[in-house]
Structures are given as structure tokens and as C-alpha cells.
Amino acid sequence: MxxxxxxxxxxxxxxxxxxxxxxxxxxxxxxxxxxxxxxxxxxxxPVPEVVAAISDAVSGVNRYADNNASDVRSAISEWIGVDVARVTVGCGSSGLLQQLFMTYVDPGDEVIFPWPSFEIYPVFSTLFAAHQIRVPLVDYAFDLDAVAAAVSEKTKLIVLATPNNPTGTPVSMRAVEGLLDSIPDDVIVVIDEAYREFSDPTFGDPVVDLQPRYDNVVVTRTFSKAFGLAGLRSGYGIAHPEIVEQLDKVRLAFSVNNLAQVGMLAAIEHExxxxxxxxxxxxxxxxxxxxxxxxxxxxxxxxxxxxxxxxxxxxxxxxxxxxxxxxxxxxxxxxxxxxxxxxxxxxxxxxxxxxxxxx
Ligand SMILES: Cc1ncc(COP(=O)(O)O)c(C=O)c1O
Structure with missing residues (x-):
């Protein structure tokens, strides 16, 4: 009942x-x-300087955080060398993924992702009443031709985790470029880079290799893994400013909390x-x-x-x-x-x- x-x-x-x-x-x-x-x-x-910064900020939690996390956005923009209007933040990168579904997926729309992959993609697909298309891995790696072939008029999002969870397999940005060239440019392609820092840089960087040419590429990253801030829920995203504007509308207010913001700033400083x-x-x-x-x-x-x-x-x-x-x-x-x-x-x-x- x-x-x-x-x-x-x-x-x-x-x-x-x-x-x-x-x-x-x-x-x-x-x-x-x-x-x-x-x-x-x-x-x-987290490294001692980050722990100290977070500890110092604890007494300030009677206040709401800066909802926009402006200092964090500026720091990320300088850190990775993109315009600040292209930077957003989320309550973990899972929060950003949820925002992407909220922003783009109406009931009956299609979402495509290789499978097996991060288990939150089916959860959000179901939650937003989307039709999820799981494209089987081949030899534990993505079959991007099959991903491209699965795209239809109803496809709103494609989500690619690289390296993929649970297999640890990466996809090269060159291969993703081939996919982007073969699909309509109003399909949002999310590159979920939660594990980016553990990966060989020769697979490429979507911010540098793809975003200058493809406005429909959204990159999600996190301080949860390499920086050890999983418990603070501190994710960030890089995307076209128009996409950032839409994503920011649907983020739960203050969900990137004071301690997460301080933690992210200190983590960047002590990278x-x-x-x-x-x-x-x-x-x-x-x-x-x-x-x-x-x-x-x-x-x-x-x-x-x-x-x-x-x-x-x-x-x-x-x-x-x-x-x-x-x-x-x-x-x-x-x-x-x-x-x-x-x-x-x-x-x-x-x-x-x-x-x-x-x-
Ligand atoms: C592929 C992938 N993306 C995103 C996340 C979420 O990370 P967070 O929400 O902590 O940033 C995880 C966590 O396990 C993951 O495996």
C-alpha cells in the first residue's frame, strides 16, 4: 500500500x-x-591544509552559503583556463547529472548510455520517465557506433562516463569527436569525468579537445574521488554559458554548502x-x-x-x-x-x- x-x-x-x-x-x-x-x-x-580550511569554516554554518558559489566558479575558471560563464557547480557531480536530467528530459524522451555504467543514470532516467537506451559494452569498452545508431529524434541526452564505472575503461576524445560529428547538435553529450585524475591524459580532455567546437558537450567533474571530498558533495561542470544558465535554474538552492565551497577552494589551492x-x-x-x-x-x-x-x-x-x-x-x-x-x-x-x- x-x-x-x-x-x-x-x-x-x-x-x-x-x-x-x-x-x-x-x-x-x-x-x-x-x-x-x-x-x-x-x-x-583530504590534505591537512584542506581539513584545516574546512574546520575553520564550521562555525560559519549558521549562515547559508553563497548560492552561486562565485568564488569557487572563479577559482575553477582560472584553474582550468575557461571563461567563468562556462563553469557551474553541483551537489556532487551526481547533483549536476540530476540537474541535466531536470533541464533536458521530458517524459518519453530518450536517454542513451553505454551499459554497464554508473548506476545513477538509470535511476534518473526512470525518475524523469525517460526511455533509457542501454548500449552494451563490447569487450568492456564503449561501442560509440552503436551509441550513434541509437540516436533518434527523441534523444535528449547521451551520457558517457570516462573512465567508465564499473569497468575502469576510458574512451578517447578523438573517438567521441567521431560520435559528435555523426549526431544532431541538439543532443546533449555529457562526459562524466568523475575519475579523470586517475586516467592517462593521452585519452584527451573534453574541455580542450571538444568544447571549442561542440556547444552540446557538457563535462562533469568532482572533488569526491581524487581530492577526497566525497562527503562534502562538491562537483563542478563545464559547459556553454547558455547551458550553465539553464542548469543553474534547477539546482537546489544552497545545495553546494559552505563547507563544500571552502573545501573546493582549498583543494584547488593545494592540488x-x-x-x-x-x-x-x-x-x-x-x-x-x-x-x-x-x-x-x-x-x-x-x-x-x-x-x-x-x-x-x-x-x-x-x-x-x-x-x-x-x-x-x-x-x-x-x-x-x-x-x-x-x-x-x-x-x-x-x-x-x-x-x-x-x-
Ligand atoms: C561515473 C561516476 N560519476 C559520478 C559519480 C558521482 O560522484 P559525486 O556525486 O560524488 O561527485 C560517481 C561516483 O561513484 C561515478 O562513479
Whole structure:
């Protein structure tokens, strides 16, 4: 029974499933000391200067934040070298993605994305009563010809996560250029770069490589992953000023809160320190891939802060076996296991748990 007349789209909506918390797994298996490697978080606190800036700002939370986040927009504009009118902010990059759906998607419109990909795209598609077209990955990578072929008059959005979640596979901006040339320019193409900082720069930069020629390209980025600010919900977007203007209308007022704004400013100022942590994570990624290779385990080459192991039908039993050993990963039943790269100690632990689940 439902109370009140819930929208049909919401009734049919499966809730977004975040990664299981370590405490949940501890309760489920009656264990202690579990670690969570299920949400692609940064294992380390933000750098000390960022923590200090956020702490200093806490006493100011009796005030609403600057709704426009003007200082943050200016800092981002200088940081990445684009006009400030092309910069927007969101309550996480998920908030921006939601704004994109709010802005462009009417009931019955089509939204296209490769699949499997970030699980929030189907959630928003359902919420906005859109017809979602999931274009299957080929060898874990995007099939952009199939994406282009799926475009119809009703297509409003195409969403490409690069590197893709959960597979860690990137798409090159040159390949996206081919897609853009073959579709109508009133289809918005979102390049979701949540994991950009972990990726090889030779795959390109949509802001530099695409946006000067294609007004319909929107880039979403975040401070959640590389900069370790997941809990603050601090995303940003780069787009044509007309798109920014529309997106800004639908953002929940003050949802990029005071602490998020201070955190973003400090994170930009202390970028180098965060990038040193990213370098450590990338070394760890290499170490783990080599260890998996040495054990005869196939993993998908990753450009993100996680590794995808295509465990197919064995995925759920392996995930449960690892949970019993206190290691929480993200299983995609029938497809594979996504494991976030953590600290060196956490990585040693998940590797041991994974290998023991294989015997
Ligand atoms: C592909 C992708 N995009 C966006 C996000 C959302 O990040 P946030 O809302 O924290 O910026 C995630 C988070 O896991 C993701 O995997």
C-alpha cells in the first residue's frame, strides 16, 4: 500500500544502491575490522591544509552559503583556463547529472548510455520517465557506433562516463569527436569525468579537445574521488554559458554548502598534495594488477581508482566470501567484482581475501 498518490515513475524506481558500509558487513557476518572498498572513495583524508580550511569554516554554518558559489566558479575558471560563464557547480557531480536530467528530459524522451555504467543514470532516467537506451559494452569498452545508431529524434541526452564505472575503461576524445560529428547538435553529450585524475591524459580532455567546437558537450567533474571530498558533495561542470544558465535554474538552492565551497577552494589551492596521493594510488593500482596477473586472474585494464575483475556467475559467492573476511567490494551479479584501490594495507588485505576466495 502507498500513502498518497506517488508518481508512477517513483513507484517503479529501484532505489540507488550505494556500496555496503563496513559496519553493515560486520553486523551481517559478526566480525570486526571490516574495510569498505565498494564506493571508489579515496582512502585518505583530504590534505591537512584542506581539513584545516574546512574546520575553520564550521562555525560559519549558521549562515547559508553563497548560492552561486562565485568564488569557487572563479577559482575553477582560472584553474582550468575557461571563461567563468562556462563553469557551474553541483551537489556532487551526481547533483549536476540530476540537474541535466531536470533541464533536458521530458517524459518519453530518450536517454542513451553505454551499459554497464554508473548506476545513477538509470535511476534518473526512470525518475524523469525517460526511455533509457542501454548500449552494451563490447569487450568492456564503449561501442560509440552503436551509441550513434541509437540516436533518434527523441534523444535528449547521451551520457558517457570516462573512465567508465564499473569497468575502469576510458574512451578517447578523438573517438567521441567521431560520435559528435555523426549526431544532431541538439543532443546533449555529457562526459562524466568523475575519475579523470586517475586516467592517462593521452585519452584527451573534453574541455580542450571538444568544447571549442561542440556547444552540446557538457563535462562533469568532482572533488569526491581524487581530492577526497566525497562527503562534502562538491562537483563542478563545464559547459556553454547558455547551458550553465539553464542548469543553474534547477539546482537546489544552497545545495553546494559552505563547507563544500571552502573545501573546493582549498583543494584547488593545494592540488599538488592531492596529486601526490593520486600518484601513490596509481602505483598501488599497478601493484595490484601485477599481483592479479601473477595469480592468473584476469582484470580489465583500468584508468580509474578501482579494478574490475570479470568474475561472471561466480561474482556473488566471491563477494560474500570476501565479506566474511572483512573486505567489502562492489559485486555486479553475473558480470564481475569492482574493487576500489585503497591504502597499501587495504590492498594487501583485499588481494589475500580475493585469492583465498578462489581456492
Ligand atoms: C561515473 C561516476 N560519476 C559520478 C559519480 C558521482 O560522484 P559525486 O556525486 O560524488 O561527485 C560517481 C561516483 O561513484 C561515478 O562513479
Amino acid at each position: 502507498t500513502i498518497g498518490r506517488v508518481r508512477t515513475a517513483v513507484l517503479s524506481l529501484a532505489s540507488y544502491r550505494p556500496g555496503k558500509a563496513a559496519s553493515q558487513v560486520e553486523d551481517e557476518h559478526d566480525i570486526v575490522g571490516a574495510i569498505k572498498l565498494a564506493s571508489n572513495e579515496n582512502p585518505w583524508s 599538488a598534495a592531492a596529486m601526490a596521493n593520486v600518484a601513490t594510488l596509481l602505483n598501488e593500482r599497478t601493484r595490484m594488477v601485477e599481483a592479479l596477473d601473477a595469480s592468473g586472474t584476469v582484470s580489465v585494464p583500468s584508468q580509474a581508482n578501482f579494478i574490475f575483475i570479470p568474475t561472471g556467475d561466480r561474482t556473488e559467492p566471491i563477494a560474500i566470501a570476501m565479506e566474511k573476511l572483512g573486505v567489502v567490494t562492489r559485486p555486479f551479479p553475473g558480470f564481475g567484482l569492482r574493487i576500489t584501490i585503497g591504502s597499501p594495507e587495504e590492498n594487501d588485505r583485499w588481494l589475500a581475501a580475493f585469492l583465498s576466495s578462489q581456492t
